[in-house]
Amino acid sequence: MQKIIVGRDKNDLKEFGERGTIFIGRHIVGEGEEAHLTNPIHIDVIRPHILLVCGKRGSGKSYTAGVIAEEMCLLPEEIRKNLSVIMVDTMGIYWSMKKPNEKEKEILQEWNLKPKNIENINFFIPKAYAKEYQNAGIDFDYPFTLPCxxxxxxxxxxxxxxxxxxxxxxxxxxxxxxxxxxxxxxxxxxxxxxxxxxxxxxxxxxxxxxxxxxxxxxxxxxEREGTPIEEFLKPGGISVIDISHYLRSSSGWSVRTIIIGLLARRLFQARLMARKSEEVETITGEERKKLPMLWLVIDEAHQFIPTKGLTAASQPILTLIKEGREPGVSLVLITQIPNKLHPDALSQSDIVIAHRLTAEADIKALRSIMQTYMHEDILTYINNLPRKKGTAIILDDNSEKVYTVQIRPRLTWHAGG
Structure with missing residues (x-):
């Protein structure tokens, strides 16, 4: 069955074919009881993208982000080694990717898939919480700090x-x-x-x-010296930056935004320098140390780049949105309230995965980025989705098409709701 490839125009399809794509689900054809699953849907990961994942609470947003991250680790080695995934975990749910999804074993079998853990994943926690984790017997890989x-x-x-x-x-x-x-x-x-x-x-x-x-x-x-940025950029792997601990702090979101703001700034600078180094290598033939291209996944993105007001993360993340594609930075922005997300994030998203939304303000926000290739109102597309968790519509600005999709089941355990 022919694959549907999201995120590629005709020229890229001709050049790359199906190489460098990840499997996220199957195309839904029909409505209601007549709906059935057909072609596999893949997303391009060779080119940089701004990917927006939205939907109301419990619709499957974080689950979808987990599927995307899993797939990055399943790519062929020659492609995988050039990519790195960093997941900003605001709710403490991505640690479970180290464990196979045994609880959905039967569902996975229906998709000809098997439970699997991700080995090439590092779990980072703020240094201050290392002892607390050790005393509680909770596994982590590295404590991290950032340079003051x-x-x-x-x-x-x-x-x-x-x-x-x-x-x-x-x-x-x-x-x-x-x-x-x-x-x-x-x-x-x-x-x-x-x-x-x-x-x-x-x-x-x-x-x-x-x-x-x-x-x-x-x-x-x-601290005076921070964790080297290269330690977060794991070739062919995932780094989970867990900042969920600050939920307990009275200034919780302020702490998280200043951390992620600085991290985003450092990642952008690192990829800028790496891009220049790659260009020099192309010109001179001199082999240089490589830094993988980045896919940065940010949950609760509206808290970091809100519609109104500024956070310490606003400018660094908006810089990634506007200028990150050239040095090879992709973003996956996850939100349950797209109307609270900065308009630049909406307008610059070339791929949108929209799970079920019901709030009029959120529907209106998505309407603001509706393209001419959409034949019906976005609410019609969403209302026609089967009432099942993990269903979504995909807006692809690259191929100028709209698809309905059932996201595939996770291979790894999902600790979220």
Missing amino acids: SELTAMDWIITFGFSPVDEHGIVIERVINKLKDSGINYSIQDIIEEIKQDKKANQKVKDLLTGMFNVAEEWGVF
Whole structure:
């Protein structure tokens, strides 16, 4: 049966054929009781893409993201080694990919598939939680930290809820600029010492900022030296960055956005340099160290790049959206409320996997990116989906087609709902 390939135009289909694609499900033909599964649907992973996965709670968004990640690890070695998947885990659900999906064994058999664990996967947790994990007997691969000195003054100002023009923001700007001018790799304690010694700030402002930076140090992720970015970019594998622990923190989302903002910035810079190195290698023939192209999966994406307001992750992720394709960065953005997602993320998505949505505001958001090749209203497409978990419509801006799909069952255990 002929494969449907999403994410490729006619030229790419002619050049690559079926190579470098991942199997995500089967095409649904018919409606209601007449619906049945036909052609396998594959997604291109050779070219960079912005892929939006949306749907209401429990419709299968995170499950779909897991299928995409699994498939990356099943690609032929010559393709797989050039790709790396990083999954931002905000809910603590992707650790289970190390275990086979025995509970859906019968469903997998219907698809001629078998339960399988992913071996080439690393599970990263913030360094501060390493002992807690060890004491609880929970497996992880590596604790991670990020370099404090690579955060900007604006990162801290946004995270703490200040303005760059209020007295707190001005002090942060002055202190961070002074430390950056020194050229050293500094820590949060260095920031605190500079605040204490700042002669222009009044004591009340100093005390408040000192307290806030002390709390930031307790997050246990920003240090003088951070985990080398290459350790996250595993050729042919998956790195899960678990930041779900900060759900317990009163400033939970602020912590997560500053972490992912810095991570996104570092990944973009790393791939920019790698791209330049690849070009030099092409010209000179001199073999250089390679860094794989990146697929960055971000759950709860609307929390990082909201429609209104800024987070510490807004600018870095929007930079990836607008400029990441050239250096080989793909994004998978997952959200249950697309109307809360930054409009640039919607407009730049060339592949949309939309599970069931019912809120009018979310339907309206998807209508805003409807293309001329859609013959019916998007609500009609969604309403015609079988009432079954894992069904979705796919909007493919590359082939200018719309498909209905049943996402295949996971090979690995899914810990989410």
